[in-house]
């Protein structure tokens with residue numbers, strides 16, 4: 001699917017739920033966010049039909065399940081089974097339930113996972129997530145590696161003044177484990193109270209320090225998207241840097257986002273969205289729905305907006 005700027009849009013991120021068992025400080029306030037009514041959330045059959053009958057024939061080849069926390073949605077393994085013929089089917093998770101679900105997910109047809117993990121220090125992790133248990137997430141990562149959900153990426157949002165000194169510990173993980181750590185610039189999204197007084201930390205600073213300390217060499221990992229990939233010599237895994245604040249990568253953006261309540265969004269930061277669920281529930285045909293998708297595609301911007309869309313939170317859009 002080519003858009004007006006010649007970008008090949010082949011990647012769909014689906015938020016399967018807006019619910020989460022963590023309350024990461026940058027993502028949600030303690031009380032959480034107002035939840036969607038259950039009847040508004042797409043059923044598994046609806047997601048599978050929208051993906052297979054509408055999106056795949058249009059040229060989507062990669063699908064990522066996200067949320068909210070996708071693993072807390074009941075019977076998520078069943079959805080994975082239904083989507084298992086997609087060659088690049090992946091999932092982004094906070095890792096809290098991976099220990100139990102890694103093997104069933106792999107057996108159901110999931111190819112790989114990204115785990116979001118912002119601290120390797122139990123106290124800081126618990127404070128950042130408001131109650132998460134680090135050891136459980138680390139056990140989940142081990143299970144995912146054992147199950148063959150690879151390449152396994154660990155996404156670390158570096159938050160100024162909070163976890164920026166942990167770059168060394170995360171980099172060291174790649175020495176002994178086949179994990180691909182990707183540092184991500186903190187974005188002014190989510191809970192405004194949290195990001196309002198935080199300055200911006202360019203990842204190039206951390207990359208420079210890391211290079212000096214470890215002597216990075218070029219690396220490679222499949223499905224790296226906008227990340228620049230390096231490797232510590234002799235390491236089992238790689239290190240990537242994703243810097244959406246320093247460099248807008250809109251020119252190479254290949255994604256659309258489907259929210260849990262069935263709205264298709266052309267961009268994380270723009271408010272535009274088109275409702276697919278209502279026409280789908282009213283019996284629209286695949287080709288009528290594809291016309292709506294093309295309408296979304298026509299709205300896909302090529303730059304950041306002046307003000308970021310705050311109508312929906314990261315956990316509703318799918319991060």
Ligand code: SAM
Pocket residue numbers: 020026027066067068069070092093094114115116155157184185186187188189190314315318319
């Ligand atoms: N619950 C799952 C998880 O945490 O991986 C999936 C949904 S979460 C919204 C997706 C991603 O968005 C996570 O990796 C999270 O770190 C990231 N995220 C949320 N708020 C962010 C912010 N303000 N800046 C950068 N990344 C953010």
Ligand code: SF4
Pocket residue numbers: 020021022023024027028067068069094116314315
């Ligand atoms: Fe939940 Fe993911 Fe948001 Fe953390 S970042 S609160 S795990 S949705």
